[in-house]
Amino acid sequence: MSDVLAGLGAWFHAVFVEQFDVWIAIGFLAQAMFSARFLIQWIASERAGRSVVPVAFWFFSIAGGAILFAYALYRQDPVFIAGQGAGLLIYARNLWLIFRERRAALAETG
Template sequence: MLLYVVGFLAQVFFSARILLQWILSERAKRVVSPSIFWILSLAGSYLLFIYGWMRDDFAIVLGQVISYYIYIWNLSAKGVWAKVPGIARALLLVTPVVAIGFAVSHADTFVHDFFRNEKVPLWLLLFGSVGQVIFTLRFVYQYFYSRRRGESVLPVGFWIISLTGSAAIVAYGIVRHDPVLILGQSVGFIAYTRNILIYRKARAASAGNGG
């Protein structure tokens, strides 16, 4: 029971970030990157990391490790991270490091639980991991794009990658009978598509005004 409470709570944070970002973008008539998006991303990632660990699901853990520190960078770029209490910052920074250190120091157990999990065949693990990597690469893309711009933004490529990776994760969740993944990813489909449309409409309007 606790397992699904943690998992669904993580997806609540992820769904809330998408809905709020979508609403704020509709109001601004352009795609925006609000601080609340990154705050909820970090909270959801922390919980989903724990969920993946509790479920012995390497695909989920891998996806969160890749994007976790990018969330922190975006919060730092927006001046929010410095306002977080020192103890909370330390806890957020070291948790993935401690988990990875534990995995390395208990390599045999880690390999057995994550890579030889009878509930997750190797082919399915690989498929799920590829989906997570694609889905998470959107944040890697967003990070480098934002670094070049000198500010935290959510470019159109971010949303296109989101749609592709999300579709793969939903397929993985269906095969794995994982309601947390299915529900969490399905909610984002409309928002991802709408952000692409908002971006194109804003770009067309800018071109029409000679911008």
């Protein structure tokens, strides 16, 4: 059992300590921003008493996704690059649709 724990400790040290650099810090920051969008969505839904997706969700999606995309490019991870790249297009499209709808609503009332 102590060999397993020692091996696990060595693995954690190698993964989280030895290879730590500014890009790992950027990756963690990006992941935190990307994850924060779910907290924002949850809080907005609780306040409304129904499921809602606030505009801030899409801004956090773009911010976190863009930084994660840069991180993936730096790491040269094709799976991560493809996933984040496609996500960025979807997030931008959602914001464009939201702003187009708001612009049309303003034109009708103005």
